[in-house]
Amino acid sequence: MTIVLPDPGQPNRDFERLADRARLERTAAALASRGFDVQIADSAKEARRLVLEKIPEGAQVHTALSETMRELGISAEVDDSGRYESIRSQLNALDRQTQGREMRKLAAAPDYVVGSAHAVTDAGEIIVGSGSGSQLGAYAYAGGHVILVIGHQKLVSDIDEGLRRVREYSLPLEHARMQGLGRPGSLLAKTLIISYEPSARISVILVPETLGF
Numbered sequence: 001m002t003i004v005l006p007d008p009g010q011p012n013r014d015f016e017r018l019a020d021r022a023r024l025e026r027t028a029a030a031l032a033s034r035g036f037d038v039q040i041a042d043s044a045k046e047a048r049r050l051v052l053e054k055i056p057e058g059a060q061v062h063t064a065l066s067e068t069m070r071e072l073g074i075s076a077e078v079d080d081s082g083r084y085e086s087i088r089s090q091l092n093a094l095d096r097q098t099q100g101r102e103m104r105k106l107a108a109a110p111d112y113v114v115g116s117a118h119a120v121t122d123a124g125e126i127i128v129g130s131g132s133g134s135q136l137g138a139y140a141y142a143g144g145h146v147i148l149v150i151g152h153q154k155l156v157s158d159i160d161e162g163l164r165r166v167r168e169y170s171l172p173l174e175h176a177r178m179q180g181l182g183r184p185g186s187l188l189a190k191t192l193i194i195s196y197e198p199s200a201r202i203s204v205i206l207v208p209e210t211l212g213f
Contacts, residue, residue, distance in 0.1 A: 003187065005175070005184050005185045005186070005187050006187075007175075007185075008167070008168075008171045008172040008175050008188075009172055010172060011168065011169045011172040011173050011213075012164075012165075012168040012169050013169075015153070015156075015164075015165045015168065015169035016153055016169075016210070017153065018152050018153055018210070019152040019153070019155040019208075021208065023122075023152075023155060024040050024152060024155070024206050024208060025040065026122065027120055027122060027124065027155055027206065028040050028204075028206055029124075030121075030122065030123050030124030031120070031124040031126075031204050032124075033124060034124045034125075034195065034196045034197065035196050035197040035198050035199070035200055036124070036126075036197050036200070036202050036203070036204050037200045037202065037203040037204070038203070038204045038205075038206065039203070039204075039205050039206070040205075040206045040207075040208070041205050041206070041207045041208075042208070043207070043208070043209060044071070044072060044207055044209045044211060047072060047149050047205050047207045047211075048072045048073060048074060050205050051072070051074055051114060051147055051149060051205065052074070052077065054112075054145070054147055054203060055078075055084065055112050055114075055145075055147075057083050057084070058083070058084065058085065059084055059085065059111055059112055060084070060085040060087065060110055060111040060112065061078045061084045061085065061086060061087065061110060061111070061112040061113070061114065062086075062087035062088060062107055062110035062112070062113045062114075062135075062138065062143070063075045063078050063079060063086070063087075063088050063113075063114055063115070064113060064114065064115030064116075064134075064135040064138075064139075065115075065135070066115045066116045066212060067116075067177075067211075067212035067213060068115075068116035068149050068150075068151065068211045068212035069114060069115060069116065069149070071211055071212065072149065072211070074114060074149075075088075078114065087106055087107060087110050090106060091103055091106060091107060094106075107134055107135075107138070108137055108138060108142050109137075109138065109142035109143065109144070110138060110143055110144065111143075111144040111145065112143070112144060112145045112146075112147065113135065113138045113139065113143040113145070113146050113147070114146075114147045114148075114149075115135055115139070115146075115147075115148060115149075116148055116149055116150055116151075116211070116212050117148050117150050117154065118154060118162070118165060118166045118170045118213075119154050119155075119156045119161075119162030119163075119165045119166060120150055120154055120155055120156070120162070120204075120206075121155075121156055121157065121158050121159055121161075121162055122155070122156070122157055122158065123158070125159055125162070125193060125194065125195050126148065126193070126194040126202075126204070127159065127162040127163065127165075127166060127191065127192070127193055127194075128191070128192045128194070129166040129167075129170060129171065129188050129190070129191050129192075130188075130189065130190045130191070130192070131174075131186050131187050131188065131189050131190075132189065132190075133189065133190035136190060136192045139192060139194065139202075140192055140194065143201075144201070145201060145203070146201060146202040146203065147202075147203045147205070148202065148203070148204050148205070149205045149207060149211065150204060150205070150206055150207065150211075151207050151209055151210050151211030151212060152206065152207060152208050152209065152210070153210045154212075159193065163191070166188060166191065167188060169213065170213050171186065171188045173213040174186040174213070
């Protein structure tokens with residue numbers, strides 16, 4: 001069956017508004033109250049350092065497909081430096097048609113998974129949208145350690161606004177990005193809302209800069 005990808009239209013630029021330091025600190029406190037391990041980086045450069053400090057050399061790491069990870073150079077560091085066991089590199093060496101089950105198992109429960117989110121509410125809830133859902137299981141439960149880096153433009157008032165941000169801003173930009181790569185576009189197929197993390201398994205690094213979308 002072929003799914004026809006709807007045109008998501010133009011991105012709603014209202015969702016590019018930036019959060020000030022006070023809002024970042026309130027959001028960090030809200031995240032911490034829900035069990036997340038949270039830090040506020042002073043810059044994107046410091047966020048990169050904080051991420052890499054959390055991952056032991058030689059660890060098994062999966063980089064979720066993320067513009068934030070690409071912009072920070074974390075995808076390249078994890079997948080190309082040789083310092084880590086890169087799940088992404090292993091996946092790229094497999095054939096989706098004949099080794100799909102092996103690929104799903106490999107990506108499902110990495111020791112570390114690094115990525116981002118599309119919105120964080122003032123109350124400390126994290127929203128992630130996905131076309132395939134490939135990263136959502138690891139974020140929600142199966143990943144041993146989850147590290148999410150989130151730019152200040154992704155802070156929203158509540159879940160309703162966060163879901164609107166995913167549909168009206170993140171999806172159109174990802175759709176255009178995929179078309180720029182010669183692909184049909186993108187689809188918002190699955191959405192994860194993480195409300196609590198009792199084990200502090202998820203680390204969140206908030207950044208006072210615009211990262212990803």
